Amino acid sequence: xxxxxxxxxxxxxxxxxxxxxxxxxxxxxxxxxxxxxxxxxxxxxxxxxxxxxxxxxxxxxxxxxxxxxxxxxxxxxxxxxxxxxxxxxxxxxxxxxxxxxxxxxxxxxxxxxxxxxxxxxxxxxxxxxxxxxxxxxxxxxxxxxxxxxxxxxxxxxxxxxxxxxxxxxxxxxxxxxxxxxxxxxxxxxxxxxxxxxxxxxxxxxxxxxxxxxxxxxxxxxxxxxxxxxxxxxxxxxxxxxxxxxxxxxxxxxxxxxxxxxxxxxxxxxxxxxxxxxxxxxxxxxxxxxxxxxxxxxxxxxxxxxxxxxxxxxxxxxxxxxxxxxxxxxxxxxxxxxxxxxxx
Amino acid sequence: xxxxxxxxxxxxxxxxxxxxxxxxxxxxxxxxxxxxxxxxxxxxxxxxxxxxxxxxxxxxxxxxxxxxxxxxxxxxxxxxxxxxxxxxxxxxxxxxxxxxxxxxxxxxxxxxxxxxxxxxxxxxxxxxxxxxxxxxxxxxxxxxxxxxxxxxxxxxxxxxxxxxxxxxxxxxxxxxxxxxxxxxxxxxxxxxxxxxxxxxxxxxxxxxxxxxxxxxxxxxxxxxxxxxxxxxxxxxxxxxxxxxxxxxxxxxxxxxxxxxxxxxxxxxxxxxxxxxx
Numbered sequence: 217x218x219x220x221x222x223x224x225x226x227x228x229x230x231x232x233x234x235x236x237x238x239x240x241x242x243x244x245x246x247x248x249x250x251x252x253x254x255x256x257x258x259x260x261x262x263x264x265x266x267x268x269x270x271x272x273x274x275x276x277x278x279x280x281x282x283x284x285x286x287x288x289x290x291x292x293x294x295x296x297x298x299x300x301x302x303x304x305x306x307x308x309x310x311x312x313x314x315x316x317x318x319x320x321x322x323x324x325x326x327x328x329x330x331x332x333x334x335x336x337x338x339x340x341x342x343x344x345x346x347x348x349x350x351x352x353x354x355x356x357x358x359x360x361x362x363x364x365x366x367x368x369x370x371x372x373x374x375x376x377x378x379x380x381x382x383x384x385x386x387x388x389x390x391x392x393x394x395x396x397x398x399x400x401x402x403x404x405x406x407x408x409x410x411x412x413x414x415x416x417x418x419x420x421x422x423x424x425x426x427x428x429x430x431x432x433x434x435x436x437x438x439x440x441x442x443x444x445x446x447x448x449x450x451x452x453x454x455x456x457x458x459x460x461x462x463x464x465x466x467x468x469x470x471x472x473x474x475x476x477x478x479x480x481x482x483x484x485x486x487x488x489x490x491x492x493x494x495x496x497x498x499x500x501x502x503x504x505x506x507x508x509x510x511x512x513x514x515x516x517x518x519x520x521x522x523x524x525x526x527x528x529x530x531x532x533x534x535x536x537x538x539x540x541x542x543x544x545x546x547x548x549x550x551x552x553x554x555x556x557x558x559x
Numbered sequence: 560x561x562x563x564x565x566x567x568x569x570x571x572x573x574x575x576x577x578x579x580x581x582x583x584x585x586x587x588x589x590x591x592x593x594x595x596x597x598x599x600x601x602x603x604x605x606x607x608x609x610x611x612x613x614x615x616x617x618x619x620x621x622x623x624x625x626x627x628x629x630x631x632x633x634x635x636x637x638x639x640x641x642x643x644x645x646x647x648x649x650x651x652x653x654x655x656x657x658x659x660x661x662x663x664x665x666x667x668x669x670x671x672x673x674x675x676x677x678x679x680x681x682x683x684x685x686x687x688x689x690x691x692x693x694x695x696x697x698x699x700x701x702x703x704x705x706x707x708x709x710x711x712x713x714x715x716x717x718x719x720x721x722x723x724x725x726x727x728x729x730x731x732x733x734x735x736x737x738x739x740x741x742x743x744x745x746x747x748x749x750x751x752x753x754x755x756x757x758x759x760x761x762x763x764x765x766x767x768x769x770x771x772x773x774x775x776x777x778x779x780x781x782x783x784x785x786x787x788x789x790x791x792x793x794x795x796x797x798x799x800x801x802x803x804x805x806x807x808x809x810x811x812x813x814x815x816x817x818x819x820x821x822x823x824x825x826x827x828x829x830x831x832x833x834x835x836x
Contacts, residue, residue: 258702258732366601393648393729395600395759397798422732425803464733467803467825474829480836489807497814499836508815515810 218384218416219246219269224278226264238264240440242278246384246418251410253427253448254420256437257462262420265437266386269418270306271297283383302331305382305414309389311373312366320346320364320372321357327380345379346372348413349405367398371405378409384416385409391426403429424464428487436463449485468492489515560624561721561753562589562612567621569607581607583776584621589755589769591626591720594747596764596784597757599773600798605757608773609725612755613643626720641670644714648726650706659709660685660694666717677716684715687750688742704735708742715746721753722746728758736760761788762802765823772799785823804828 224242229235238261246252256262267273268280271287280287283303285295308314317323321342328338346353349371356364361372370390377385390406391399407430410417421427427434427448434451436444438461444451452458452469459465472486472495482495493513501508569582581604589595599605610616611623614630625642628635647653656662663681672680685691688708693701698709707727714722724743728736740763746752756767764770770787772780774797780787788794791801791809800806801823808822808831816835822828 257734393726393759395798396761396800397600462734467807470825471804471807471829471832474825475832475836478829478833480833482836489803489810492807493810493814496811496832496836497816500816503836506815513810513814515806 218248218250218283219244220281221245221268222279224265224268224275224280226268226273226276228264230276237440239268242442244435244442244445246416249415250418251430251432252416252418253431253434254418254437255422255424255427255434255463257422260437261440262437263388266306266388266418266420269386270304271295271300298331302327302380303383305377305380305385307374307377307385307387307390309392310370311377312361312369315361315369315373315376318360319358320351320361323361323372324376324379327376331380341379341381342375345375348378348409349375350401351375365398367394367401370394370398370402374405378413382414384418385414386418386420388420389422390419391421391423399426406430422464424466425489428466436461449487452487453484560588561591561593561626562587562755563622563624564588564611565622565624567611567618567623569611569616570619580619580776582611582618585777586621587771587778587781589753591753592747592751594744594754594766594768595756595771596767596769597755597771597773598759598761598764598799599779603773603797604776605773606725607776609645609723609755609757612721612723613640613645615645641717642719643721643723644717644719645723645725646707646710646714646727648729650703650710650730653710653713654698654706657697657699658694659690659696659698662698662709663712663716666713670717680716680718681712684712687715687746688712689738702735703731704738707731707735707739711739711742711746719752721755724754724756724758726757726759728760728763736763761800762824765802772797785821788823789820 221242221244224239226239227235227237242265254262264273268275268287269282275287275289277289282300285300287295315323317326324342324345325338328341343353346356351368351371361369364372387406391402394402403426406417406419419427419431431448434444434446434448435442436458444454452465455465455469455473466487468486468489468491471492472482475482482499486492486495490513493515494510497508497510497513500506564585564587567582567585568580570578570580572578597605597608607616611618611630612625614636617630623630625639628639630636630639654662655665660681663684664677667677667680682691685694688711690705690708690712693705698706701709711722722743728739731739743754743756744766747754756763758764764784767784770780770782770784771778772787772794779797780790788801788805791805794801804825804827805823807828808818812818818831822831
């Protein structure tokens with residue numbers, strides 16, 4: 217079991233007038249292979265929670281088991297934090313603010329180097345990680361991270377984490393502040409990482425429509441408690457309660473609820489845009505005796521079908537069919553620099 | 560005219576050999592009292608545009624005029640900065656005092672406004688953003704939405720005619736975003752303040768009088784939001800999107816449903832689906 221949390225509680229500034237409870241008796245099990253979404257409004261405790269999983273905050277009460285490590289309030293035995301942080305990769309909000317090295321390759325190498333890996337292994341991992349996030353290794357390795365665009369910088373920051381080959385990845389608001397295209401790229405990257413890098417992924421996001429794109433399970437924090445922990449398709453039976461907590465529900469669920477209020481019931485279990493398209497087309501066929509293809513509907517903003525391949529895979533594909541679009545972000549050339557870098 | 564840009568180009572010099580035009584030969588007029596939404600992908604030039612408005616950046620060529628005053632005119636720059644208030648993206652970078660009302664008073668104090676008048680302005684500004692009850696609180700423990708509303712109050716205390724929100728909703732949760740947007744619309748409606756709202760969220764542009772889409776340092780579209788969203792293919796090409804409901808209507812249309820055109824929000828989508836189902 218990757219992570220088991222028992223009776224975890226945490227209070228900020230305990231014993232002072234500013235005392236604030238952040239977590240109260242949290243029990244949660246994160247299983248291998250989970251694609252877990254965490255939601256909750258600002259101040260609900262979710263950030264405090266994930267900082268525990270990464271060993272940034274020591275439990276005040278309760279315990280956390282992470283792979284074979286155990287975090288408890290006791291001072292001894294000391295926990296090997298290096299081992300913890302190499303198995304749980306944490307991508308913070310706006311991770312690009314944390315880039316510091318003068319080249320992309322050096323920045324990505326920082327983590328694996330600190331794990332004490334031999335230099336050839338470090339180099340190999342750096343190359344792999346950079347390509348995994350969809351950047352062209354040869355084009356970016358010697359560039360200053362600050363010359364890249366916002367979305368590219370964020371991908372470099374994520375590469376720095378996956379170069380440590382964590383068994384589990386936690387991403388806090390991974391798409392915040394990006395334009396729609398940059399968001400889509402990151403979402404596709406996360407899906408790709410799930411199958412190719414770390415089998416267990418936890419994502420915290422305010423955008424519920426983003427979470428429902430990939431999560432198979434959603435945990436809801438409210439007022440320092442976990443109030444719901446359900447399979448993604450089940451959670452929105454509690455739409456009304458979620459909205460009362462000030463949380464958004466998926467747009468497809470909103471549409472289904474409004475339609476139901478007007479006498480058109482498309483059924484339960486509709487959460488994503490694709491679900492809605494399918495249900496609407498099925499109902500349309502029923503009413504109009506037509507046979508439109510329910511499965512033909514796609515809700516794609518952009519075509520990313522081959523965006524996340526390694527150079528080798530891409531070359532193979534290119535040889536197979538020269539007409540197809542290249543997957544790697546080719547917008548980086550040594551001669552051009554994005555607008556962001558000059559500020 | 561509140562804002563006039565005449566053939567404005569702004570170039571960043573990388574080194575002697577390279578330069579980049581972040582804004583290219585841009586001409587534009589914004590009438591007083593308009594609520595303008597400005598969108599564009601990262602690197603399209605919209606933040607450069609914002610900084611040109613109050614002379615934080617000066618045009619490489621061309622001219623920016625705020626109520627007739629050119630940002631190139633050194634004698635007018637303080638007047639321009641009073642007229643154009645800016646609120647930036649990060650709520651944590653814009654607080655300077657440890658008490659809310661001191662923070663709001665900072666601007667007018669620096670302008671040498673009379674003490675009594677400052678008091679009035681602080682009260683007015685805080686009540687405008689719905690934060691009067693927090694006047695004695697510290698800003699540091701507030702939510703992002705509250706901090707951004709406080710940042711707006713700080714700008715309002717200078718009595719600007721134009722309010723520029725440079726991705727001020729980007730770092731907020733949905734609740735914070737709607738709080739800030741509501742305040743911006745009220746200021747526009749009730750006080751006639753010209754608002755220029757720069758955002759990545761297409762649905763935030765829906766209630767604007769005018770939507771300007773920037774791409775590659777130039778204006779790609781400029782019109783009523785509804786009209787602009789009809790060009791969804793082109794918007795996708797320039798790394799933007801349309802509101803979710805519009806995308807849904809397009810997807811259903813592709814399968815063969817007669818969705819008509821021009822759906823931009825939930826109400827319209829539901830209405831159409833009720834007719835069809």
